[in-house]
Amino acid sequence: MIRAPRSVRRRWLACGLVAAACFATAGCSPVYSPSGQLAQSASDASAQTQTAALTLHLVATQQLPAPAAQTALSDATDKLAQDASALTSADVSGHLAAARGRILSRLRTGQDLLIQARALVGGQAGPGATDAVVQRLQATAKALTALEKQLQASG
Amino acid sequence: MTAPLPRPPRVPGRILDARLHLLDRQVLDVDGEPVTTVDDLELGDLQFGERPRSAAPTITALISGPILTTRLFGGRAPRGRLGRIGWEVVAGIDIVLTLGIPGGGLEVSWFEGWLGEHVIGRIPGGRHDPD
């Protein structure tokens, strides 16, 4: 085994200390706090639901071809599922657990609406049928954003 | 006031710095095709791995092979795994080293040749002229 010279060892030690310092400060950063993680999931869920609303609207006005729309909706579905699993596995208690419950319930609504949206795109539905779903998706997105803002304000 | 440095004696031929002008240089064969890079030099009347004693040694060969890991991390490579290009075939020294013979028959080219014969050459289109 070849030993690295002292100067090289000191350099590695310095890098290690810097990395440790970063992790330590990061631990205190709001992004990594439990409420920060919940807010992050809520924010992403809101973005995905809003994306679905926009996609469905563009399909109804015949501005987006079906394959691209199906891809967009399927991406949104996958990301919502990831957000849901991140939420359920988050280690929270007390008022944060209640907040998580509220976010999850909105998210489930969003997932149901997405299933309806994908069916509508597959069936080439017109503006009439899709408007209701679009509006409910937008409402869900707004609710999720509001929950995210509440978390950021209180947490 | 310091005395001026003595001028070096003028000798016939070129003065090269082995590290600067020979080591890590590209070696091309007589047709201009790349052969390898110089990883190390073999010095005459010295066994490989010995330290030089008194009189200036002469270069007898260019060495190429898995010597890179030992140059980076220390240690010594087994002699058998290194390819050797005799100094006598070196024809020109410039920003690249040129040999006077085609590269195909050299020790260091066997892997490239084997790959070209048995792997790449076997894939359809492998021997086609580049259009």
Next chain:
Amino acid sequence: MKAVLGLALGVLTAIGGFVDIGDLVTSSVVGSRFGLTLVWVIVVGVVGICLFAQMSGRVAAVSGRATFEIIRERLGARVGFANLAASFLINLMTLTAEVGGIALSLQLASGLQPVLWIPVAAIAVWLVIWRVKFSVLENVTGLLGLALVVFAVAVFLLHPDWAALGSQLALRPPPQSSESAVTYWYFAIALFGSAMTPYEVFFFSSGAIEEHWTPKDLGQSRVNVLVGFPLGGLLSISIAVTAAVVLLPQMIAVTSLSQVLLPVAQAGGTIAVIIALLGFVAATFGAALETTLSSGYSLAQYFGWSWGKFRRPAQAARFHLTMIIGLLIGLGVLLTGADPVQITEYSVVFSAIALPLTYLPILIVANDHEYMGDRVNGRLTNLLGLVFLVIILIASIAAIPLMILSAAGS
């Protein structure tokens, strides 16, 4: 007349070939989360890549040697190896992202799952490298990549609030954007890395050798770079603007390639979408070709193997083997289900981290009289080069702490 056509072809190819999956994704993400407040980074990145591409093209044309060949000779095996290791690994990551990008674009066009397209994409990339002439490969993907101009057209079709866009350019954050300073600077570095892609420079100089450039071709190369790259940068900016106009007000932060397409659909409907998808496929395919070739070039040039598409494949066996292995690794990673968009987001940041290792040697070599004769860098070029070196060093050092502090921009 023929000269003018040749010049135009070079410029158009440079514009169309500028954007890759890194630019597509990062510009759109940045537009959707920060509005236009990060556009200045694209401008800085474009200036940087123009500078270094020019330098490496000049080195190749004047000395007849590609940059990587010279790096080991001039800077020694150790520094050269560090450079090689960093460049090669990041290249591999970028290659994986680009092939994934091809698959995602084809999914958007067809509706079929990307897992079906990934092997198709990898094999297609290899086939084109194997059989298609270098200049044809470059020109076709570059020209088809011009389809991305649809993003610039979309900006005007969307009738944006120009005053609001202007205030964002002047670095006033838009009301819907609530990102922290740490995230802002993290994405600045990511955007910088996406503009100053390391592989571009190695590809450029090796390409000069592939096409047997001489000092006479330097004029053409200068025009290609100084006209083509900035216009290509404008395409990146257009992508960011469309995201800022459509996605930002609806608080849609971009996390998938499909979202990048939505503003174009809103602006120009199905026809615009089809053109944009053509652009996506051309840009990602072209970049996949370039990164694959770059991985072969860098390894072959460092170890002194014979390389180049101008040789019979059997005559450059290790070069071709490297590329095949690179594509297989990319294919393997993608088939595990890894998200190409996430790979892209990491690859641009790691590109930024490796920039000092990849760019400092070029600056040194371009100043070396032994290779360049009297065509070494002028004073202005060296001044700009040093300024950029400082910027690159700062970005590289700050990247990892910012990544940790911002949780990779989440």
